[in-house]
Amino acid sequence: MSDLSKLRELFPELEEELYNEIIQVGVIKEVPAGTTILQVAQPIRTVMLVLDGVVKLYQEDDEGDEYFIYHIEPGQACAVSMVCAYKQEKSTVTAKSVTDVVLLTVPLEYMDKWLQKYKSWHYFVIKTYRSRYEELLRTVSEIAFRNMDERLEFYLKRQVKQFGKHVKLTHQDIANDLNSSREVISRLMKKMEKNGWINIHRNSFEWIRD
Amino acid sequence: MSDLSKLRELFPELEEELYNEIIQVGVIKEVPAGTTILQVAQPIRTVMLVLDGVVKLYQEDDEGDEYFIYHIEPGQACAVSMVCAYKQEKSTVTAKSVTDVVLLTVPLEYMDKWLQKYKSWHYFVIKTYRSRYEELLRTVSEIAFRNMDERLEFYLKRQVKQFGKHVKLTHQDIANDLNSSREVISRLMKKMEKNGWINIHRNSFEWIRD
C-alpha cells in the first residue's frame, strides 16, 4: 500500500492537498520497540504522527520515577510534540515505543503553516488536544481519588483494551508505570487472581473477567 | 469602559469583526463568589470567557471529594466548556467562582461557526487547550510524585501568585482542594510557619518567603 493511501486511511479527515504536502515534507521513521522517541526537556523540532505500532507517554521526575499517562495509536498525533513547539515548561514528558513503531515526522514550521492553510489540519490539532485533555483529566481523577488497587484495575483495563486480553508486562513494568513498587503490584495482582479477574503468568497476565 | 474596548483589552489577539460578533451574541453574566458555574455531568450549551474575577476548576468524584486543578483568569476561556461541546466522559469537572466574576457566555453553536470563519478564534482555542494541557501535565506530576508537604507548597505558591501574598483560605478549604484533611494541612502549615515561610492567621495566611 502506498504511503498516500495509508495516510488517507489513518487520517481520513484531512484535505487531499494536505495529504500530498505531508508526503512531501514528512519523513517516515521506523523505530524498534522500547526506544525513547521524545523528551520534553530536549527541544523538539518535529511533530509526530503515528502510522503503526503503539507509543506510550509518561511523566518522569528528577529521580527517574515514571507515571504512565496514555497510549498513542495509529491515526493519532502526539499532542506533546505540538505543545513543545511553543514554550517549554519543566514537566518532563517522555514518549517511548511499546511495540515496533512507524512514525511520520513533520518539521515544526509546517505546524503553523498548515494551520494557516488547511482547515482540516486545524480541526485535527484541536481534536488531538481535546481528546488528550479529557484523558489527562481522567488520569488526575484516578491518582487524586483512588487507592492503588483501583488504579491498578484501571491501568490493567487500559492495557487490555489496547493490546487484548493477554498482556505482556512484568509486575516490575506495571509498578514503574504506576510509580509503585513490584511487591505491592504482585500482592494486589495475586488478590485479583484469587478473585478470578486475571490469570498471572511469567512476564504476562491474562484478563478473564467482564 | 464599553464592553467592546474591554474585550479588545482582555483578548487582544482576536479579529475586529469577531469582537463585534461576540458582543452581539454573547451574554454578560455576573456571578457572585462561591457559585458553581458548570459541571461536566450536566450538558453545557455555552462557551465561557472570563472578563473579571477568578474561576477555580476542580475535579470531583462520586463521594464529593475535590481536587483543585487550576484558576481561570480574565482574558482566558474555559477549556472544559469547549470540551463539553463534544462527547462527554465520566470525569466530573466543576468550575466555581472564587471571587465575584463577570462572564461572557456564548452559545455553543458559535464555537464551530467561528472556527470556520475566524483564524484568530482558531488560534485562541488552540492556545487555550495547549496551555491547559501543560497545566494538567504539571498537576499529574505533582500528585504522582510528590508528598503532601511538597504539594501543599506548590498549591500555596499558586494561590499566592494568583491572589497576592495574603491569601484568604481556611485550612479546611485547602484540605478540600488537595483532597486531604484539615488536621494534616494544619500540621504541615505549622511546620512551614516554624520554618519562616508563612504567617498563619485566622481564615488566612501570608507568604513571607522568596
Place this chain on the structure above:
DNA sequence: CTGCTTATGTGACAGGTATCACATACCATT
C-alpha cells in the same frame, strides 16, 4: 539434567497520611 538468571511470592517493618477525640484560640454578637 544442572545451574544461572530473572520473575514472582511473602513476611516484617517503617513512614506518611487519614481519622478520631478533644483542647485551645479567635472573632462576632449581645
Place this chain on the structure above:
DNA sequence: AATGGTATGTGATACCTGTCACATAAGCAG
C-alpha cells in the same frame, strides 16, 4: 465581659503502601 460558633492545635491510632530480606518458581544455556 460573656457567650457561642468557627478555626486551629495536637496526641493517639489505624491503614495503606513502600522497603528490606529472603524464599520459591519459571525459563534458558550449557
